[in-house]
Amino acid sequence: MSIGGGVAKALLRGRDLGCETIQIFTRNSSRWQAKPLTDSQLAEFSKNRLLTGIRPVVAHDIYLINLASPDDKLYQRSIAAFWEELTRAEQLGLPYVVTHPGSHVGSGEEEGLQRIAQAISHLHRQGPDLKVQVALETTAGQGTNLGYRFEQLARLLELIEGAERVKVCLDTCHIFAAGYDIRTPEGYADVMAEFDRIIGYERLAVVHLNDAKRELGSRIDRHHHIGQGHLGIAPFECLLHDPRLLQVPMILETPKETSASGEDMDMVNLDLLRQLKTN
Numbered sequence: 001m002s003i004g005g006g007v008a009k010a011l012l013r014g015r016d017l018g019c020e021t022i023q024i025f026t027r028n029s030s031r032w033q034a035k036p037l038t039d040s041q042l043a044e045f046s047k048n049r050l051l052t053g054i055r056p057v058v059a060h061d062i063y064l065i066n067l068a069s070p071d072d073k074l075y076q077r078s079i080a081a082f083w084e085e086l087t088r089a090e091q092l093g094l095p096y097v098v099t100h101p102g103s104h105v106g107s108g109e110e111e112g113l114q115r116i117a118q119a120i121s122h123l124h125r126q127g128p129d130l131k132v133q134v135a136l137e138t139t140a141g142q143g144t145n146l147g148y149r150f151e152q153l154a155r156l157l158e159l160i161e162g163a164e165r166v167k168v169c170l171d172t173c174h175i176f177a178a179g180y181d182i183r184t185p186e187g188y189a190d191v192m193a194e195f196d197r198i199i200g201y202e203r204l205a206v207v208h209l210n211d212a213k214r215e216l217g218s219r220i221d222r223h224h225h226i227g228q229g230h231l232g233i234a235p236f237e238c239l240l241h242d243p244r245l246l247q248v249p250m251i252l253e254t255p256k257e258t259s260a261s262g263e264d265m266d267m268v269n270l271d272l273l274r275q276l277k278t279n
């Protein structure tokens, strides 16, 4: 949800769409520098949280950050920026910062995973009392992005100091692009059983509901409106009826567009999901 006009405005936009949960950037997502949150911004945010009843509000980190970078300068900059992400989310009282784990940019997958684990371990030591938790997102595996196999997230959980503080975010478009076929109830059951075996349902803190513009295993990260891409309706029906996910916030990251008939596509996607939920 856009934070144009200030973080607190995102809650009002969410309320207007009938959202029960939202995801936000806590800062301009295309810049390294961010102004600190002011007391009045924090006060307005908590006021709007009470007013709208939206919870949880989940943070997503900015895409400039690469905790797997083999370039020391960029690596240190990323760690410092991720620390800011955590502290801003903490100030706002948000439970999770969702992050794409990182890109190894040619240094190799295991080396990249080691870098990410060292970075998050460092941040855990730097903030032993932080309540906000990192949620590692499953990725499409585009380029040298890590996190496209459940095993890679499991490896991170094995390497990170204080891994009990780390959660996972599952993105339907990303796992499909990475080769996990959830298009049928049987496929969904198999993939989620694999997720449970390798990572564990108890780690799953956030779900991103996105259809996919590209085919199974494309390794290309292109989100589409629910039911309009290669995933179709079935996986969303499965997720919405999965009894193990009743308490897990589910968030759309579909394109911010208007339909041919002038409807806000967020509203169209939400209506469709609510129909699937009650069917």
Ligand SMILES: [Zn+2]
Pocket (backbone or CB within 6 Å): 137, 171, 208, 253
């Ligand atoms: Zn996502």
